[in-house]
Amino acid sequence: MKLSRLAAAASLLVALVAPAMAQSDAGAPDAKLPVVASFSILGDLVKNVGGDRVAVSTLVGADGDAHVFQPAPADAKKVAAAKVVFVNGLGFEGWMERLAKSSGTKAAIVVASKGVEARDMEEEGHDHADDHAKGDGHDHDHDKQAHAGHDHGATDPHAWQSVGNAEIYVANIRDGLIAADPAGKASYEANAAAYLSKLQALDAEIKAAVARIPADKRRVITSHDAFGYFEGAYGLEFIAPQGVSTESEASAKDVARIIRQIKAEKIPAVFMENISDPRLIKRIADETGAKIGGTVFSDALSDDKGPAATYIDMMQNNIREFSAALSS
Template identity: 45%
Template sequence: MRLGGIFLRSAAVKRLCVATMLMFFAGALAAAPVRVVATFSVLGDMVSVIGGENVEVVTLVGPETDSHGFEPTARENRMLAQAQVLVSNGLGFEGWLPRLVKASGFDGLEIVASKGVEPRQLASHDDDHNHDGHDHGDEGDVDPHAWQDLANGMQYARNIANGLARIDPAHRAKYQERARVYVEEMQKLHDEIKGQLEAVPEQRRRVVTAHDAFGYFGQAYGVTFIPIAGISSDAEPSAREMADIIRLIRESKGVALFDENATGASRILEQIARDTGLKVGGVLYSDTLASVDQPAGTYLGMFKWNAGRVLFSIKP
Protein backbone atom coordinates (compact mmCIF):
# COMPACT_ATOMS: atom_id res chain seq x y z
CA MET A 1 0.00 0.00 0.00
CA ARG A 2 2.71 2.35 0.90
CA LEU A 3 4.48 1.75 -2.39
CA GLY A 4 1.20 2.21 -4.22
CA GLY A 5 0.66 5.55 -2.49
CA ILE A 6 4.09 6.74 -3.50
CA PHE A 7 3.40 5.65 -7.06
CA LEU A 8 0.07 7.50 -7.16
CA ARG A 9 1.63 10.66 -5.74
CA SER A 10 4.46 10.40 -8.28
CA ALA A 11 2.00 10.06 -11.16
CA ALA A 12 0.06 13.08 -9.93
CA VAL A 13 3.24 15.13 -9.72
CA LYS A 14 4.14 14.10 -13.27
CA ARG A 15 0.72 15.13 -14.54
CA LEU A 16 1.04 18.47 -12.75
CA CYS A 17 4.48 19.02 -14.27
CA VAL A 18 3.25 18.21 -17.76
CA ALA A 19 0.27 20.55 -17.33
CA THR A 20 2.55 23.30 -16.07
CA MET A 21 4.92 22.84 -19.00
CA LEU A 22 2.04 22.95 -21.47
CA MET A 23 0.76 26.16 -19.91
CA PHE A 24 4.25 27.63 -20.02
CA PHE A 25 4.71 26.82 -23.69
CA ALA A 26 1.23 28.03 -24.56
CA GLY A 27 1.98 31.31 -22.79
CA ALA A 28 5.32 31.62 -24.56
CA LEU A 29 3.67 31.02 -27.92
CA ALA A 30 0.93 33.54 -27.15
CA ALA A 31 3.53 36.12 -26.13
CA ALA A 32 5.74 35.62 -29.19
CA PRO A 33 5.77 38.82 -31.26
CA VAL A 34 4.19 38.81 -34.71
CA ARG A 35 6.86 38.63 -37.44
CA VAL A 36 6.26 41.55 -39.81
CA VAL A 37 8.08 42.59 -42.99
CA ALA A 38 7.56 46.19 -44.14
CA THR A 39 8.58 47.11 -47.66
CA PHE A 40 10.31 50.42 -46.85
CA SER A 41 11.36 52.61 -43.96
CA VAL A 42 8.21 54.76 -43.61
CA LEU A 43 6.06 51.67 -43.19
CA GLY A 44 8.64 50.05 -40.92
CA ASP A 45 8.40 53.00 -38.54
CA MET A 46 4.61 53.01 -38.60
CA VAL A 47 4.43 49.29 -37.80
CA SER A 48 6.90 49.74 -34.94
CA VAL A 49 4.82 52.52 -33.40
CA ILE A 50 1.50 50.70 -33.73
CA GLY A 51 2.79 47.20 -33.01
CA GLY A 52 5.04 48.08 -30.08
CA GLU A 53 6.40 45.10 -28.20
CA ASN A 54 3.85 42.81 -29.85
CA VAL A 55 5.61 42.82 -33.24
CA GLU A 56 9.06 42.08 -34.61
CA VAL A 57 9.62 44.28 -37.68
CA VAL A 58 12.18 44.03 -40.45
CA THR A 59 12.29 46.45 -43.38
CA LEU A 60 13.24 45.47 -46.92
CA VAL A 61 14.34 48.94 -48.11
CA GLY A 62 15.95 50.58 -45.10
CA PRO A 63 16.59 54.22 -44.16
CA GLU A 64 18.70 56.35 -46.50
CA THR A 65 18.22 53.74 -49.25
CA ASP A 66 16.98 54.54 -52.74
CA SER A 67 13.66 52.80 -53.30
CA HIS A 68 13.81 53.51 -57.04
CA GLY A 69 16.60 51.10 -57.87
CA PHE A 70 15.91 48.43 -55.26
CA GLU A 71 16.34 44.83 -56.37
CA PRO A 72 15.51 42.04 -53.89
CA THR A 73 18.19 39.43 -53.17
CA ALA A 74 18.17 36.01 -51.51
CA ARG A 75 18.37 37.82 -48.15
CA GLU A 76 15.04 39.57 -48.71
CA ASN A 77 13.60 36.32 -50.01
CA ARG A 78 14.44 34.61 -46.70
CA MET A 79 13.10 37.53 -44.65
CA LEU A 80 9.73 37.38 -46.36
CA ALA A 81 9.55 33.57 -46.29
CA GLN A 82 9.74 33.70 -42.47
CA ALA A 83 7.17 36.50 -42.04
CA GLN A 84 3.59 36.23 -40.84
CA VAL A 85 2.63 39.67 -42.13
CA LEU A 86 3.72 41.79 -45.09
CA VAL A 87 2.99 45.52 -45.02
CA SER A 88 3.24 47.21 -48.42
CA ASN A 89 2.42 50.67 -49.73
CA GLY A 90 0.54 49.62 -52.83
CA LEU A 91 -0.31 52.08 -55.64
CA GLY A 92 2.45 50.52 -57.72
CA PHE A 93 5.26 51.78 -55.48
CA GLU A 94 6.87 48.36 -55.07
CA GLY A 95 7.07 47.17 -58.68
CA TRP A 96 9.41 44.37 -57.57
CA LEU A 97 7.14 43.01 -54.84
CA PRO A 98 4.98 40.49 -56.77
CA ARG A 99 8.13 38.71 -57.97
CA LEU A 100 9.52 38.60 -54.43
CA VAL A 101 6.28 37.27 -52.95
CA LYS A 102 6.17 34.51 -55.54
CA ALA A 103 9.85 33.59 -55.11
CA SER A 104 9.65 33.52 -51.30
CA GLY A 105 6.47 31.47 -51.12
CA PHE A 106 5.00 33.98 -48.63
CA ASP A 107 1.46 32.98 -47.73
CA GLY A 108 0.77 35.18 -44.71
CA LEU A 109 -1.38 38.29 -44.33
CA GLU A 110 -0.63 41.25 -46.60
CA ILE A 111 -1.65 44.68 -45.35
CA VAL A 112 -1.79 47.31 -48.12
CA ALA A 113 -1.29 50.50 -46.13
CA SER A 114 -2.71 52.84 -48.78
CA LYS A 115 -6.05 51.00 -49.03
CA GLY A 116 -8.86 53.55 -49.00
CA VAL A 117 -6.83 56.66 -49.86
CA GLU A 118 -7.78 58.72 -52.90
CA PRO A 119 -4.91 58.31 -55.40
CA ARG A 120 -3.39 61.32 -57.09
CA GLN A 121 -3.10 61.03 -60.85
CA LEU A 122 0.25 61.78 -62.45
CA ALA A 123 0.54 63.51 -65.80
CA SER A 124 1.08 61.28 -68.83
CA HIS A 125 4.43 59.47 -69.04
CA ASP A 126 4.81 61.25 -72.37
CA ASP A 127 5.41 64.42 -70.38
CA ASP A 128 9.06 64.08 -69.38
CA HIS A 129 8.73 66.78 -66.74
CA ASN A 130 6.56 64.51 -64.61
CA HIS A 131 8.34 61.18 -64.89
CA ASP A 132 9.26 60.19 -61.36
CA GLY A 133 11.48 57.16 -61.85
CA HIS A 134 9.08 54.56 -60.42
CA ASP A 135 7.81 51.41 -62.01
CA HIS A 136 4.11 51.84 -61.30
CA GLY A 137 3.23 48.38 -62.57
CA ASP A 138 -0.49 47.83 -62.96
CA GLU A 139 -1.32 51.15 -61.32
CA GLY A 140 -0.48 53.13 -64.47
CA ASP A 141 -0.15 56.86 -63.82
CA VAL A 142 -1.08 56.81 -60.13
CA ASP A 143 1.25 58.70 -57.77
CA PRO A 144 2.33 56.18 -55.11
CA HIS A 145 3.70 58.72 -52.58
CA ALA A 146 0.42 58.94 -50.65
CA TRP A 147 2.15 59.04 -47.25
CA GLN A 148 3.26 62.61 -48.05
CA ASP A 149 -0.17 63.80 -46.82
CA LEU A 150 -0.69 63.24 -43.11
CA ALA A 151 -4.41 62.66 -43.68
CA ASN A 152 -3.37 59.64 -45.76
CA GLY A 153 -0.86 58.70 -43.06
CA MET A 154 -3.80 58.43 -40.67
CA GLN A 155 -5.47 55.96 -43.04
CA TYR A 156 -2.22 54.00 -43.27
CA ALA A 157 -2.14 53.77 -39.46
CA ARG A 158 -5.72 52.51 -39.25
CA ASN A 159 -5.10 49.89 -41.95
CA ILE A 160 -1.97 48.65 -40.18
CA ALA A 161 -3.73 48.47 -36.79
CA ASN A 162 -6.71 46.60 -38.27
CA GLY A 163 -4.41 44.14 -40.04
CA LEU A 164 -2.34 43.42 -36.94
CA ALA A 165 -5.52 42.96 -34.90
CA ARG A 166 -6.78 40.48 -37.47
CA ILE A 167 -3.74 38.23 -37.20
CA ASP A 168 -3.24 38.78 -33.45
CA PRO A 169 -6.71 39.35 -31.94
CA ALA A 170 -5.39 38.82 -28.42
CA HIS A 171 -3.69 42.22 -28.63
CA ARG A 172 -6.36 44.02 -30.65
CA ALA A 173 -6.99 46.62 -27.95
CA LYS A 174 -3.29 47.51 -27.77
CA TYR A 175 -2.96 47.95 -31.54
CA GLN A 176 -6.07 50.10 -31.71
CA GLU A 177 -5.05 52.27 -28.77
CA ARG A 178 -1.55 52.89 -30.14
CA ALA A 179 -3.05 53.74 -33.52
CA ARG A 180 -5.53 56.14 -31.90
CA VAL A 181 -2.76 58.06 -30.14
CA TYR A 182 -0.64 58.02 -33.31
CA VAL A 183 -3.51 59.38 -35.42
CA GLU A 184 -4.08 62.16 -32.89
CA GLU A 185 -0.42 63.16 -33.20
CA MET A 186 -0.70 63.16 -36.99
CA GLN A 187 -3.86 65.28 -36.90
CA LYS A 188 -2.22 67.85 -34.64
CA LEU A 189 0.85 68.08 -36.87
CA HIS A 190 -1.33 68.20 -40.01
CA ASP A 191 -3.24 71.20 -38.65
CA GLU A 192 -0.06 73.00 -37.57
CA ILE A 193 1.67 72.58 -40.94
CA LYS A 194 -1.45 73.61 -42.86
CA GLY A 195 -1.88 76.76 -40.79
CA GLN A 196 1.78 77.80 -41.01
CA LEU A 197 2.04 77.31 -44.77
CA GLU A 198 -1.29 78.97 -45.53
CA ALA A 199 0.03 82.07 -43.74
CA VAL A 200 2.68 82.45 -46.49
CA PRO A 201 1.52 84.38 -49.60
CA GLU A 202 0.38 81.94 -52.28
CA GLN A 203 2.78 83.27 -54.92
CA ARG A 204 5.70 82.31 -52.69
CA ARG A 205 4.53 78.75 -52.13
CA ARG A 206 6.34 77.43 -55.21
CA VAL A 207 9.37 75.17 -54.85
CA VAL A 208 11.48 73.02 -57.20
CA THR A 209 12.35 69.39 -56.38
CA ALA A 210 14.28 66.63 -58.10
CA HIS A 211 11.29 64.41 -58.94
CA ASP A 212 7.52 64.30 -58.59
CA ALA A 213 7.34 62.92 -55.06
CA PHE A 214 5.55 65.71 -53.18
CA GLY A 215 2.28 66.05 -55.06
CA TYR A 216 0.21 64.84 -52.10
CA PHE A 217 2.05 67.24 -49.78
CA GLY A 218 1.36 70.06 -52.24
CA GLN A 219 -2.35 69.29 -52.49
CA ALA A 220 -2.75 68.97 -48.73
CA TYR A 221 -0.80 72.05 -47.65
CA GLY A 222 -1.15 74.47 -50.56
CA VAL A 223 2.39 74.27 -51.98
CA THR A 224 3.20 73.95 -55.69
CA PHE A 225 6.06 71.50 -56.26
CA ILE A 226 7.82 71.77 -59.61
CA PRO A 227 9.67 68.51 -60.43
CA ILE A 228 12.81 68.74 -62.53
CA ALA A 229 12.72 66.70 -65.73
CA GLY A 230 14.75 63.53 -66.08
CA ILE A 231 16.70 63.67 -62.82
CA SER A 232 16.88 60.39 -60.93
CA SER A 233 19.52 58.38 -59.13
CA ASP A 234 20.72 56.72 -62.31
CA ALA A 235 20.37 59.42 -64.97
CA GLU A 236 21.19 63.06 -65.48
CA PRO A 237 20.01 65.53 -68.10
CA SER A 238 21.91 66.36 -71.26
CA ALA A 239 23.00 69.93 -72.01
CA ARG A 240 19.84 70.45 -74.06
CA GLU A 241 17.65 68.97 -71.32
CA MET A 242 19.41 71.18 -68.76
CA ALA A 243 18.58 74.27 -70.83
CA ASP A 244 14.93 73.16 -70.92
CA ILE A 245 14.97 72.67 -67.15
CA ILE A 246 16.36 76.16 -66.57
CA ARG A 247 13.67 77.62 -68.84
CA LEU A 248 10.92 75.66 -67.05
CA ILE A 249 12.08 76.81 -63.63
CA ARG A 250 12.25 80.46 -64.67
CA GLU A 251 8.77 80.25 -66.16
CA SER A 252 7.42 78.57 -63.04
CA LYS A 253 8.58 81.41 -60.78
CA GLY A 254 9.85 78.94 -58.21
CA VAL A 255 11.10 80.41 -54.93
CA ALA A 256 13.39 77.68 -53.57
CA LEU A 257 15.22 74.58 -54.80
CA PHE A 258 15.46 71.30 -52.87
CA ASP A 259 17.54 68.17 -53.16
CA GLU A 260 16.11 64.81 -52.03
CA ASN A 261 18.03 62.50 -49.79
CA ALA A 262 17.96 59.53 -52.18
CA THR A 263 18.26 61.11 -55.64
CA GLY A 264 21.99 61.75 -55.88
CA ALA A 265 21.27 64.94 -57.84
CA SER A 266 23.14 67.46 -55.67
CA ARG A 267 25.70 68.46 -58.31
CA ILE A 268 23.01 69.09 -60.92
CA LEU A 269 20.89 71.08 -58.46
CA GLU A 270 23.87 73.24 -57.55
CA GLN A 271 24.32 74.08 -61.22
CA ILE A 272 20.62 74.91 -61.53
CA ALA A 273 20.84 77.15 -58.47
CA ARG A 274 23.77 79.04 -60.03
CA ASP A 275 21.96 79.44 -63.35
CA THR A 276 18.59 80.47 -61.90
CA GLY A 277 19.59 82.29 -58.73
CA LEU A 278 17.20 80.14 -56.71
CA LYS A 279 17.77 79.74 -53.00
CA VAL A 280 18.85 76.20 -52.08
CA GLY A 281 16.58 75.05 -49.28
CA GLY A 282 18.46 71.89 -48.34
CA VAL A 283 17.34 68.27 -48.43
CA LEU A 284 13.79 66.90 -48.33
CA TYR A 285 12.89 63.29 -47.55
CA SER A 286 10.59 61.69 -50.09
CA ASP A 287 10.87 57.90 -50.44
CA THR A 288 12.95 57.05 -47.39
CA LEU A 289 13.51 58.17 -43.83
CA ALA A 290 16.83 59.31 -42.42
CA SER A 291 18.78 56.99 -40.13
CA VAL A 292 17.05 56.43 -36.78
CA ASP A 293 19.28 58.84 -34.85
CA GLN A 294 18.43 61.79 -37.13
CA PRO A 295 15.52 64.30 -36.87
CA ALA A 296 13.90 62.80 -40.00
CA GLY A 297 14.39 59.24 -38.75
CA THR A 298 10.68 58.67 -38.06
CA TYR A 299 7.56 59.32 -40.12
CA LEU A 300 6.45 62.26 -37.96
CA GLY A 301 10.04 63.50 -37.75
CA MET A 302 10.31 63.41 -41.54
CA PHE A 303 7.15 65.49 -41.84
CA LYS A 304 8.36 68.07 -39.34
CA TRP A 305 11.69 68.27 -41.16
CA ASN A 306 10.21 68.65 -44.65
CA ALA A 307 7.62 71.20 -43.60
CA GLY A 308 10.18 73.17 -41.63
CA ARG A 309 12.64 73.29 -44.56
CA VAL A 310 9.96 74.41 -46.98
CA LEU A 311 8.54 77.02 -44.61
CA PHE A 312 11.98 78.46 -43.79
CA SER A 313 12.85 78.75 -47.48
CA ILE A 314 9.66 80.38 -48.77
CA LYS A 315 8.83 82.82 -45.99
CA PRO A 316 9.17 86.45 -47.19
Protein backbone atom coordinates in the same frame (compact mmCIF):
# COMPACT_ATOMS: atom_id res chain seq x y z
CA MET B 1 26.51 13.34 0.43
CA LYS B 2 28.13 14.97 -2.56
CA LEU B 3 26.07 12.78 -4.86
CA SER B 4 22.82 13.83 -3.20
CA ARG B 5 23.80 17.48 -3.54
CA LEU B 6 24.56 16.95 -7.21
CA ALA B 7 21.23 15.20 -7.68
CA ALA B 8 19.44 18.07 -5.96
CA ALA B 9 21.21 20.63 -8.14
CA ALA B 10 20.35 18.67 -11.26
CA SER B 11 16.71 18.46 -10.20
CA LEU B 12 16.63 22.22 -9.64
CA LEU B 13 18.18 22.85 -13.06
CA VAL B 14 15.57 20.64 -14.72
CA ALA B 15 12.82 22.46 -12.85
CA LEU B 16 14.07 25.81 -14.10
CA VAL B 17 14.76 24.81 -17.70
CA ALA B 18 11.80 22.55 -18.44
CA PRO B 19 9.10 25.26 -18.38
CA ALA B 20 11.16 27.44 -20.73
CA MET B 21 11.66 24.50 -23.08
CA ALA B 22 7.98 23.68 -22.95
CA GLN B 23 7.08 27.29 -23.71
CA SER B 24 9.49 27.29 -26.65
CA ASP B 25 8.04 24.03 -27.93
CA ALA B 26 4.56 25.46 -27.61
CA GLY B 27 5.44 28.32 -29.91
CA ALA B 28 6.42 30.95 -27.32
CA PRO B 29 3.00 32.48 -26.65
CA ASP B 30 4.61 35.71 -25.44
CA ALA B 31 6.71 36.08 -28.62
CA LYS B 32 6.21 39.17 -30.76
CA LEU B 33 4.33 38.95 -34.05
CA PRO B 34 6.92 38.95 -36.88
CA VAL B 35 5.96 41.47 -39.55
CA VAL B 36 7.73 43.01 -42.52
CA ALA B 37 7.31 46.51 -43.95
CA SER B 38 8.53 47.23 -47.46
CA PHE B 39 10.27 50.54 -46.69
CA SER B 40 11.30 52.72 -43.77
CA ILE B 41 8.40 55.19 -43.70
CA LEU B 42 5.85 52.39 -43.69
CA GLY B 43 7.92 50.53 -41.09
CA ASP B 44 7.61 53.47 -38.70
CA LEU B 45 3.83 53.60 -39.11
CA VAL B 46 3.64 49.85 -38.40
CA LYS B 47 5.77 50.24 -35.27
CA ASN B 48 3.50 52.95 -33.94
CA VAL B 49 0.40 50.82 -34.39
CA GLY B 50 1.95 47.49 -33.43
CA GLY B 51 3.77 48.68 -30.33
CA ASP B 52 5.23 46.01 -28.09
CA ARG B 53 3.29 43.18 -29.72
CA VAL B 54 5.16 43.25 -33.03
CA ALA B 55 8.72 42.81 -34.27
CA VAL B 56 9.09 44.88 -37.44
CA SER B 57 11.67 44.17 -40.14
CA THR B 58 12.08 46.71 -42.94
CA LEU B 59 13.28 45.75 -46.41
CA VAL B 60 14.34 49.16 -47.77
CA GLY B 61 16.01 50.93 -44.88
CA ALA B 62 16.95 54.49 -43.96
CA ASP B 63 17.95 56.67 -46.92
CA GLY B 64 17.17 53.75 -49.25
CA ASP B 65 15.49 54.14 -52.63
CA ALA B 66 12.65 51.64 -53.06
CA HIS B 67 12.30 52.56 -56.75
CA VAL B 68 15.63 50.86 -57.56
CA PHE B 69 15.82 48.34 -54.71
CA GLN B 70 17.17 44.88 -55.50
CA PRO B 71 16.12 42.27 -52.90
CA ALA B 72 18.80 39.99 -51.45
CA PRO B 73 18.43 36.41 -50.14
CA ALA B 74 18.25 37.83 -46.60
CA ASP B 75 15.14 39.79 -47.62
CA ALA B 76 13.47 36.60 -48.84
CA LYS B 77 14.16 35.04 -45.43
CA LYS B 78 12.51 38.00 -43.66
CA VAL B 79 9.43 37.72 -45.85
CA ALA B 80 9.28 33.94 -45.42
CA ALA B 81 9.32 34.27 -41.62
CA ALA B 82 6.69 37.01 -41.45
CA LYS B 83 3.07 36.60 -40.44
CA VAL B 84 2.12 39.88 -42.13
CA VAL B 85 3.84 41.84 -44.91
CA PHE B 86 2.89 45.50 -45.27
CA VAL B 87 3.38 47.15 -48.65
CA ASN B 88 2.62 50.62 -49.94
CA GLY B 89 1.04 49.50 -53.19
CA LEU B 90 0.23 51.94 -56.02
CA GLY B 91 3.08 50.40 -58.01
CA PHE B 92 5.75 51.52 -55.56
CA GLU B 93 7.34 48.11 -54.93
CA GLY B 94 7.69 46.63 -58.40
CA TRP B 95 9.91 43.92 -56.95
CA MET B 96 7.58 42.75 -54.16
CA GLU B 97 5.50 40.21 -56.07
CA ARG B 98 8.61 38.36 -57.24
CA LEU B 99 10.12 38.51 -53.75
CA ALA B 100 7.00 37.16 -52.08
CA LYS B 101 6.74 34.33 -54.60
CA SER B 102 10.39 33.33 -54.34
CA SER B 103 10.25 33.40 -50.52
CA GLY B 104 7.32 31.00 -50.38
CA THR B 105 5.80 33.11 -47.62
CA LYS B 106 2.39 32.31 -46.18
CA ALA B 107 2.10 35.82 -44.74
CA ALA B 108 -0.93 38.02 -45.31
CA ILE B 109 -0.05 40.88 -47.68
CA VAL B 110 -1.61 44.15 -46.49
CA VAL B 111 -1.69 47.12 -48.89
CA ALA B 112 -1.40 50.16 -46.64
CA SER B 113 -2.62 52.62 -49.31
CA LYS B 114 -5.96 50.84 -49.83
CA GLY B 115 -8.67 53.49 -49.99
CA VAL B 116 -6.36 56.38 -50.90
CA GLU B 117 -7.43 58.59 -53.82
CA ALA B 118 -4.44 58.08 -56.10
CA ARG B 119 -2.86 60.66 -58.41
CA ASP B 120 -3.31 59.46 -61.99
CA MET B 121 -0.12 60.40 -63.82
CA GLU B 122 -1.48 59.13 -67.15
CA GLU B 123 -4.12 61.83 -67.26
CA GLU B 124 -1.69 64.52 -66.15
CA GLY B 125 1.06 63.38 -68.51
CA HIS B 126 -1.24 63.32 -71.53
CA ASP B 127 -2.55 66.78 -70.82
CA HIS B 128 1.01 68.07 -70.54
CA ALA B 129 1.97 66.52 -73.86
CA ASP B 130 -1.13 67.88 -75.55
CA ASP B 131 -0.45 71.41 -74.31
CA HIS B 132 3.00 71.44 -75.85
CA ALA B 133 1.88 69.79 -79.05
CA LYS B 134 -0.70 72.54 -79.52
CA GLY B 135 1.94 75.20 -78.94
CA ASP B 136 -0.43 77.05 -76.60
CA GLY B 137 2.33 79.32 -75.39
CA HIS B 138 2.13 78.34 -71.73
CA ASP B 139 5.53 77.83 -70.16
CA HIS B 140 4.03 76.26 -67.07
CA ASP B 141 0.81 74.43 -66.50
CA HIS B 142 2.19 73.64 -63.08
CA ASP B 143 0.37 70.46 -62.15
CA LYS B 144 0.99 68.92 -65.55
CA GLN B 145 4.40 70.36 -66.26
CA ALA B 146 7.80 68.73 -66.50
CA HIS B 147 7.38 66.58 -63.45
CA ALA B 148 4.25 64.84 -64.72
CA GLY B 149 5.05 63.60 -68.18
CA HIS B 150 7.74 61.02 -67.59
CA ASP B 151 5.98 57.97 -66.32
CA HIS B 152 3.68 56.90 -69.15
CA GLY B 153 0.50 56.30 -67.24
CA ALA B 154 1.98 55.43 -63.85
CA THR B 155 0.07 56.05 -60.64
CA ASP B 156 1.91 58.29 -58.21
CA PRO B 157 2.75 56.02 -55.25
CA HIS B 158 3.93 58.69 -52.78
CA ALA B 159 0.58 58.96 -51.00
CA TRP B 160 2.15 59.22 -47.53
CA GLN B 161 3.21 62.79 -48.33
CA SER B 162 -0.31 63.82 -47.31
CA VAL B 163 -0.86 63.27 -43.59
CA GLY B 164 -4.53 62.58 -44.32
CA ASN B 165 -3.43 59.62 -46.43
CA ALA B 166 -1.08 58.45 -43.68
CA GLU B 167 -4.16 58.25 -41.45
CA ILE B 168 -5.69 55.84 -43.99
CA TYR B 169 -2.46 53.82 -43.86
CA VAL B 170 -2.73 53.61 -40.07
CA ALA B 171 -6.30 52.29 -40.23
CA ASN B 172 -5.27 49.61 -42.75
CA ILE B 173 -2.26 48.65 -40.62
CA ARG B 174 -4.45 48.38 -37.52
CA ASP B 175 -6.95 46.15 -39.29
CA GLY B 176 -4.18 43.97 -40.77
CA LEU B 177 -2.58 43.42 -37.38
CA ILE B 178 -5.92 42.61 -35.74
CA ALA B 179 -6.65 40.03 -38.45
CA ALA B 180 -3.28 38.36 -37.81
CA ASP B 181 -3.35 38.69 -34.03
CA PRO B 182 -6.94 38.97 -32.74
CA ALA B 183 -5.75 38.77 -29.12
CA GLY B 184 -4.03 42.12 -29.60
CA LYS B 185 -7.15 43.92 -30.88
CA ALA B 186 -7.51 46.30 -27.92
CA SER B 187 -3.81 47.15 -27.98
CA TYR B 188 -3.74 47.84 -31.72
CA GLU B 189 -6.88 49.97 -31.53
CA ALA B 190 -5.50 52.02 -28.63
CA ASN B 191 -2.12 52.50 -30.32
CA ALA B 192 -3.76 53.53 -33.59
CA ALA B 193 -6.07 56.01 -31.86
CA ALA B 194 -3.18 57.62 -29.97
CA TYR B 195 -1.06 57.86 -33.12
CA LEU B 196 -3.93 59.25 -35.20
CA SER B 197 -4.25 62.09 -32.68
CA LYS B 198 -0.58 62.92 -33.25
CA LEU B 199 -1.08 62.83 -37.02
CA GLN B 200 -4.05 65.17 -36.82
CA ALA B 201 -1.92 67.65 -34.86
CA LEU B 202 0.85 67.26 -37.46
CA ASP B 203 -1.60 67.96 -40.28
CA ALA B 204 -2.72 71.18 -38.59
CA GLU B 205 0.91 72.18 -37.98
CA ILE B 206 1.80 71.83 -41.67
CA LYS B 207 -1.27 73.77 -42.82
CA ALA B 208 -0.42 76.61 -40.44
CA ALA B 209 3.19 76.69 -41.64
CA VAL B 210 2.17 76.87 -45.31
CA ALA B 211 -0.29 79.67 -44.52
CA ARG B 212 2.63 81.75 -43.24
CA ILE B 213 4.55 81.43 -46.54
CA PRO B 214 3.79 84.33 -48.91
CA ALA B 215 1.39 83.12 -51.61
CA ASP B 216 3.69 84.22 -54.45
CA LYS B 217 6.56 82.13 -53.04
CA ARG B 218 4.81 78.79 -52.64
CA ARG B 219 6.74 77.06 -55.42
CA VAL B 220 9.29 74.33 -54.79
CA ILE B 221 11.82 72.56 -57.02
CA THR B 222 12.74 68.99 -56.01
CA SER B 223 14.66 66.20 -57.72
CA HIS B 224 11.80 63.83 -58.55
CA ASP B 225 8.04 64.09 -58.46
CA ALA B 226 7.46 62.76 -54.95
CA PHE B 227 5.45 65.60 -53.43
CA GLY B 228 2.27 65.69 -55.52
CA TYR B 229 0.12 64.55 -52.60
CA PHE B 230 1.73 67.21 -50.38
CA GLU B 231 0.82 69.77 -53.04
CA GLY B 232 -2.78 68.59 -53.15
CA ALA B 233 -3.15 68.61 -49.38
CA TYR B 234 -1.28 71.78 -48.42
CA GLY B 235 -1.05 74.11 -51.39
CA LEU B 236 2.67 74.27 -52.07
CA GLU B 237 3.45 73.82 -55.76
CA PHE B 238 6.14 71.30 -56.73
CA ILE B 239 8.14 71.13 -59.95
CA ALA B 240 10.64 68.32 -60.64
CA PRO B 241 12.83 67.32 -63.59
CA GLN B 242 12.33 63.60 -62.91
CA GLY B 243 9.03 61.74 -62.85
CA VAL B 244 7.46 59.81 -59.98
CA SER B 245 10.24 57.20 -60.10
CA THR B 246 13.92 57.95 -59.64
CA GLU B 247 14.53 55.38 -62.39
CA SER B 248 13.30 57.92 -64.94
CA GLU B 249 15.87 60.20 -66.52
CA ALA B 250 15.31 63.94 -66.66
CA SER B 251 15.50 65.06 -70.29
CA ALA B 252 17.54 68.07 -71.35
CA LYS B 253 14.29 69.68 -72.53
CA ASP B 254 12.65 69.29 -69.13
CA VAL B 255 15.68 70.67 -67.30
CA ALA B 256 15.89 73.65 -69.66
CA ARG B 257 12.18 74.37 -69.21
CA ILE B 258 12.48 74.30 -65.43
CA ILE B 259 15.51 76.62 -65.57
CA ARG B 260 13.49 79.08 -67.67
CA GLN B 261 10.59 78.84 -65.25
CA ILE B 262 12.75 79.46 -62.18
CA LYS B 263 14.22 82.57 -63.81
CA ALA B 264 10.89 83.89 -65.11
CA GLU B 265 9.01 83.38 -61.84
CA LYS B 266 11.95 84.07 -59.53
CA ILE B 267 11.45 80.77 -57.68
CA PRO B 268 13.71 81.27 -54.67
CA ALA B 269 14.94 77.80 -53.75
CA VAL B 270 15.61 74.26 -54.92
CA PHE B 271 15.80 71.25 -52.62
CA MET B 272 17.92 68.12 -52.40
CA GLU B 273 16.27 64.77 -51.64
CA ASN B 274 17.94 62.26 -49.40
CA ILE B 275 17.54 59.47 -51.99
CA SER B 276 18.52 61.40 -55.13
CA ASP B 277 21.78 62.28 -56.82
CA PRO B 278 22.36 65.94 -55.89
CA ARG B 279 24.21 66.88 -59.08
CA LEU B 280 21.11 67.75 -61.12
CA ILE B 281 19.72 70.07 -58.44
CA LYS B 282 23.15 71.70 -58.00
CA ARG B 283 23.31 72.32 -61.75
CA ILE B 284 19.85 73.91 -61.75
CA ALA B 285 20.83 76.09 -58.78
CA ASP B 286 24.07 77.17 -60.47
CA GLU B 287 22.32 78.11 -63.71
CA THR B 288 19.43 80.00 -62.10
CA GLY B 289 20.92 81.57 -59.01
CA ALA B 290 18.28 79.87 -56.86
CA LYS B 291 19.59 78.87 -53.47
CA ILE B 292 19.71 75.27 -52.35
CA GLY B 293 17.18 75.18 -49.56
CA GLY B 294 18.35 72.04 -47.81
CA THR B 295 17.64 68.32 -47.82
CA VAL B 296 14.08 67.03 -47.73
CA PHE B 297 12.94 63.45 -47.28
CA SER B 298 10.63 61.96 -49.86
CA ASP B 299 10.75 58.15 -50.04
CA ALA B 300 12.79 57.18 -46.98
CA LEU B 301 13.51 58.21 -43.42
CA SER B 302 16.93 59.21 -42.16
CA ASP B 303 18.83 57.01 -39.74
CA ASP B 304 18.13 57.33 -36.01
CA LYS B 305 20.58 60.21 -35.63
CA GLY B 306 19.19 62.19 -38.56
CA PRO B 307 16.43 64.81 -38.72
CA ALA B 308 13.82 62.42 -40.12
CA ALA B 309 14.07 59.30 -37.98
CA THR B 310 10.27 58.91 -37.85
CA TYR B 311 7.39 59.80 -40.15
CA ILE B 312 6.38 62.73 -37.96
CA ASP B 313 9.99 63.93 -37.79
CA MET B 314 10.23 63.67 -41.58
CA MET B 315 7.14 65.76 -42.26
CA GLN B 316 8.20 68.37 -39.69
CA ASN B 317 11.70 68.52 -41.18
CA ASN B 318 10.33 69.03 -44.67
CA ILE B 319 7.94 71.84 -43.78
CA ARG B 320 10.69 73.54 -41.76
CA GLU B 321 13.03 73.42 -44.75
CA PHE B 322 10.36 74.67 -47.15
CA SER B 323 9.27 77.44 -44.79
CA ALA B 324 12.81 78.64 -44.06
CA ALA B 325 13.75 78.88 -47.73
CA LEU B 326 10.48 80.29 -49.08
CA SER B 327 9.65 82.77 -46.33
CA SER B 328 12.98 84.60 -46.30
